[in-house]
Amino acid sequence: MNRYQQELEKRKETKLLRKLPIASDQIDFYSNDYLGFARSNELFANISKAHAHIEPKLSGSTGSRLLSGNSTYAESVEKSIAAFHGMASALIFSSGYNANVGLLSALGKKGITFISDELIHASMIDGIRLSIADKLKFKHNNLEDLEKKLTKVQGEKIVLVESIYSMDGDIAPLKDILELCRHHQAELIVDEAHAIGVFGETGEGMCSSLGIQNDVLASVVTFGKAMGIHGAAVLGEKWLKDYLINFSRSFIYSTAPPNHQLASIKCAYEYNEKSAASRAELQANIAHFIGQINGSSKQNWLKSESQIQSLIIPGNDQVIAAAKNLRESGFNILPIRSPSVPIGGERLRISLHSYNTTEEIDQLFSIINKWDQNN
Numbered sequence: 001m002n003r004y005q006q007e008l009e010k011r012k013e014t015k016l017l018r019k020l021p022i023a024s025d026q027i028d029f030y031s032n033d034y035l036g037f038a039r040s041n042e043l044f045a046n047i048s049k050a051h052a053h054i055e056p057k058l059s060g061s062t063g064s065r066l067l068s069g070n071s072t073y074a075e076s077v078e079k080s081i082a083a084f085h086g087m088a089s090a091l092i093f094s095s096g097y098n099a100n101v102g103l104l105s106a107l108g109k110k111g112i113t114f115i116s117d118e119l120i121h122a123s124m125i126d127g128i129r130l131s132i133a134d135k136l137k138f139k140h141n142n143l144e145d146l147e148k149k150l151t152k153v154q155g156e157k158i159v160l161v162e163s164i165y166s167m168d169g170d171i172a173p174l175k176d177i178l179e180l181c182r183h184h185q186a187e188l189i190v191d192e193a194h195a196i197g198v199f200g201e202t203g204e205g206m207c208s209s210l211g212i213q214n215d216v217l218a219s220v221v222t223f224g225k226a227m228g229i230h231g232a233a234v235l236g237e238k239w240l241k242d243y244l245i246n247f248s249r250s251f252i253y254s255t256a257p258p259n260h261q262l263a264s265i266k267c268a269y270e271y272n273e274k275s276a277a278s279r280a281e282l283q284a285n286i287a288h289f290i291g292q293i294n295g296s297s298k299q300n301w302l303k304s305e306s307q308i309q310s311l312i313i314p315g316n317d318q319v320i321a322a323a324k325n326l327r328e329s330g331f332n333i334l335p336i337r338s339p340s341v342p343i344g345g346e347r348l349r350i351s352l353h354s355y356n357t358t359e360e361i362d363q364l365f366s367i368i369n370k371w372d373q374n375n
């Protein structure tokens with residue numbers, strides 16, 4: 001057995017071996033398709049139609065944007081993304097992972113310190129790792145600790161946060177964070193992966209809806225969650241786009257998104273603008289879900305006002321058993337184990353959607369309550 005196989009064995013023994021499950025059609029409390037865009041026949045048809053009309057007809061983009069892969073269509077999609085968010089520019093990346101890695105590795109120069117919330121996403125962590133900047137964490141959503149770290153660091157600093165946290169579902173106090181950043185001459189970067197589509201009157205995300213989109217150094221919007229498709233964009237000033245085109249390695253050394261992806265992004269944004277009803281349905285489901293939490297006793301729910309809700313069930317075996325129990329009743333819910341979360345913070349991560357019904361939510365609570373009584 002080689003060292004890699006030994007590592008796999010160890011994962012098997014500790015019940016941490018990852019496997020690829022086939023998506024099932026059980027009741028969906030696990031996907032990121034918060035507004036049902038991914039399953040929308042209308043959006044699917046719009047994308048096919050838009051794709052068929054793009055000239056020249058190309059299945060692939062044929063190269064990096066800096067070589068043969070750029071087009072007036074790509075540039076027009078970026079212009080419309082920037083306009084929608086009220087930002088000067090947008091640069092499309094093939095995924096949110098690549099956007100965060102490409103953004104932070106490019107900006108993280110010598111003499112700069114990244115000060116990041118301890119719960120930022122792995123893609124931001126990897127971007128920091130690829131940079132040569134210094135790094136420091138602050139306690140999750142803790143303004144006091146952030147201020148302490150901002151005071152401690154001399155020189156240029158960039159604070160990194162998510163607007164809605166992907167695991168805990170809580171919301172960053174962006175205005176307060178921005179004020180602290182201003183006071184300490186720090187820049188701010190916000191990952192809006194779980195906010196776009198969901199927050200703001202037209203799903204523009206937290207930065208635009210709070211009116212601070214032009215006060216942050218950059219924000220990252222991703223299209224694989226509420227937008228129902230795939231890809232991402234970095235939003236910011238024009239110089240930032242120029243800088244990334246010149247220095248962001250995951251942008252430069254990668255084949256450009258093909259027309260189908262660009263058409264998907266364009267159509268998803270158009271569809272999003274017409275989706276106020278889905279956003280309202282999702283908000284109603286969030287309110288109903290929180291009402292159920294408030295009505296249930298002694299359970300260890302994390303406080304969240306978003307579509308991501310988490311029930312702490314300490315122990316990998318225990319959380320896996322709880323998810324299995326729900327699956328057997330027809331509910332798809334992800335058990336999040338350590339080390340993805342700290343030991344003791346193992347949880348059921350429940351994603352709410354516009355298309356979940358109140359009956360499904362009530363049934364879910366009844367199963368969880370029964371489980372809780374028996375375990």
Ligand SMILES: Cc1ncc(COP(=O)(O)O)c(C=O)c1O
Binds near residue numbers: 096121191193223
């Ligand atoms: C907060 C956050 N940022 C970035 C990403 C990466 O985005 P993508 O899935 O488009 O690569 C994710 C996806 O899991 C995420 O949750």
